[in-house]
Amino acid sequence: MSLSALLAGGGTAGHVSPLLAIADDIRFQDPEARIAVLGTPEGLETRLVPAAGLELLTIDKVPMPRRPNADALRFPGRFRRAVRDVARLLDERSVDVVIGVGGYVSTPAYLAARRTGTPIVVHEANARPGLANRVGAALTSPEHVGYCFAGTPLKGAQVGMPMRTAIEAIDRDEPAQRRAAAEALGLDPARTTLVVTGGSLGAAAINAAMLGAMGELDAAGVQVLHITGAGKGEELAAAAAAFDHYHVRDYVDGMENAYLAADLLVCRAGAGTVAEVSVAWVPALFVPLPIGNGEQKLNAAGSVEAGASLMVDDAEFTADYVRETVLPLVTDPQRLRAMEAAAERMRFPATAARTVAETAFRAAGVPHPGREYGPDRWTKHERFYRTGEETA
Template sequence: MPLTVLFAGGGTTGHISPMLAIADDLAFQVPDAQILMLGTAEGLETRLVPEAGHELLTIDKVPAPRRIDAGLVRFPGRLLGTVSAVTRIIRERGVDVVCGVGGYVSTPAYLAARRTGTPIVVHEANARPGLANRLGARLTPRRRVGYTFASTPLTGEHVGMPMRSAIEAVDRTDPAARARAAVALGLDPQRRTLVVTGGSLGAQAMNEAFRAAMPELMAAGLQILHITGAGKGADLAAAAERYHGYHVVDYVDGMENVYAAADLLICRAGAGTVAEATTAQVPAIYVPLPIGNGEQRLNAADAAAAGAAEIIENADFTAESIRTRIIPLLTDDARLEAMEQAARSMVFPQTAARTMVAMILDAAGLDHPHRPYPPERRTRDERARGGSDSPTTEPPDSEGHP
């Protein structure tokens, strides 16, 4: 019988993207594997999972109540209902391993896996683990828990963030590759380049600060690529029309070119963005969104501590901070080079998806096939070595080491 894996996650790209990256590597290593994905009918997974060619199964969204009200009374029954629904899926589809990445559906998936004796594998994206993955990590051996950031307080392995191979392959030490990336984005390869992005939802406050500081940015001879988010950049684009070199776009298809072309990146500190920028070794200024339990600031903490990035608090990010902190940094070659060298010195794994697949196969009791990766699936370091062997295709031992 082919291996059947149920991936549990969804809601936002922060959960869906790593889930898809792990599934992509699993499909490469085990082409006959049956890949099922568990989500809700409300999240982005309803579009992104089918687009990736995988089967999506949905259950009700049952968030844990945060106050004492009628919802708290109904919660146990609703959660039990979703656990029963996932239990039926596991038994009817012959699921061999449940791999959770956090979010609303992971909790019932972990509980159903525990009920049926199905092995559990966990990946945590954020530096501060969510409730679901804290539960999942308690229900499985430490060798089957991976996390993105070294400072994450989970017992497991620092594996990095599962992401597309094209980002793992970004090589900022290659001037020709950086020039090609700039041209692909419609930029001048000879000019100092600042990239600003607020993520998939944009960041209106950041957009407004840059609009106010636009004259000073242009007077400094800089080139800006400002990714505003859909429907968020009309005013900024109108203001930029008078300046040559201030490029405003809703989105970019292919962030690997952005990471290669940027001399400095200014962005939010979602786990995926921080992990990609760290993997690509691009100097960054993070503006954490003050949401949840402050996880965005924690996501950026490792890179900031290493000197590869700086943090500007959301409340402090204004046109004045652009004038006094960002423009001086962008015109200081020594500081930018020091940040890039610090990024290169960070120990940040490049092959998280492969490591998570190794954990899945280990959980299923299967040997890893070790199919060699073709050039387009190789990381920056593998391309430099001229091969595709990776030390992270072996599962970690009981102490959490490869």
């Protein structure tokens, strides 16, 4: 008996990436599983889901109105139609389980599942849950709810963040891995390396601060990989031309190499980034996005409290801060090693995609295939212990 699952979520990489990781694990366990992804016609899912070989179904985005206007008047009817359309999909496709990760389409998917009696599984990425997943968690049982960060105010359990197996496999204690990653990025493996990224959209404040401190970093012998975001790096690239070891990239395909190469990472505090850094044990300085409802500060709070990272407000991340705080930190191996050790002690869950997939099989009443994960899917812990067993 193969599983039929509808995965609901999209709009941003923060929703699409964990969704794809869950789908990948389901397909690994059950190659005959029927998986469809529910999204909107405008989000990143329109590109990423078909590229992953999955079927994308779309419904209109129906955001909750924030003020009384014409959209508010149309909202009830549009929302009812969205729920009805998803309920029809669930019936027509004999869907066994709805797996939601939040976002605009998840609320209609949860309500449609409730209407049709389809089991619901919820994964919440942020430390502060969004409206959709608060609804989903209320409509299902606690054992079908998982969240990324400890202390998230939802019933359920901390499972971590579904992510690519390449991230879960990172082992910064293996010199060969770190050397290969640096070389793949065009970096010198022997140099102290600072990796800076503002995410896929870039971060103007981070870029400006790094531009102002470029000379001091170079003079200290620090190698910098600065991932600026598409179209955000022209000024930095022009200035960096004067320095041999300041590397500017619009993007990096495969952040596992950046995590391995970095002695220190400067980054935003999106849920996916915080989770990946925590799994990979990368010393980090988080610069939370200053807009939104404050979820980025909450995402990073546990890591900072554990001593695995630092955090600074966006407005305070200036060229002076880079000179006075970042530069002394990245050139202090003892402090960095202490941060890595603190990250290891956190024991951040590293196999969330497996956990959510197992929950989906169980919720649907479909036996989990129990297929064993091979070396290409081992986490660093599994590789260490299983390799040791084989050579004992």
